[in-house]
Amino acid sequence: MSKTLEPPPNTDDDYSPSSTLIPFDRPLSLLRGPVLAGPTDNPSIGPYILAFRDPQSFLSAYKFCERKILEQCEAGVRIGCSISASNKCRPPWWKALFGGNKIDFRERERCEEREMAICIEASKDKCVKFAKEKCKGPFMSARIAVRERKLREKEVGKLISCVSCLGVLKGNVGSEIILLNQFGSLLSSNFVHQVTNYRGSKLLDDDNL
Secondary structure: OOOOOOOOOOOOOOOOHHHHOOOOOOOOOOOEEEEEOOOOOOHHHOOEEEEEOOHHHHHHHHHHHHHHHHHHHHHHHHHHHHHHHHHHHOOOHHHHHHOOOOOOHHHHHHHHHHHHHHHHHHHHHHHHHHHHHHHHHHHHOOEEEOOOOOOOHHHHHHHHHHHHHHHHHHOOHHHHHHHHHHHHHHHHHHHHOOOOEEEHHHOOOOOOO
16 A cells, blocks of 8 residues: 655745744943043033943953954964965975975974964064054043942032031121032032043053053
């Protein structure tokens, strides 16, 4: 008795999740976020600037930048050193004129390994210096957010009340009003115009990095 072959399933109308959903990579978290501009910032850039949230995230990004550029530099050095070692260990062309056609490939391989190691070792310090120079420039001017405790409105009111009481106790209401106005303007300016960020140059010390 022959077995009846079933037709293959029709895949034209496949609406399963594996066929209809397109997966996307998870979004990368932002290295910097907006913070209010401080009194030393250029007003033309607007009320907000981008800054790292803390020194740890700043130094972590700086080290990552150095590591990636160092890896790229070392990869380029290996290619250049490989070409240089091959040229140095190649037998001179004039040997063929005197019947020296036979090439000792083992000796040539040892020569290339030796020249390759010397070339890479000589270029290691240059790659480190190159990575530092490329990363230090942008990170010196990068901003880091300041997490200082701000004055609250209640605390400002208490401080102004203390100044007012001192003036009444001294019996000098006129000078108390002047002092109150000066102190209030000082507090309001401190409340509005406060330091919100500082530059990365304060953290990039050659002795620590």
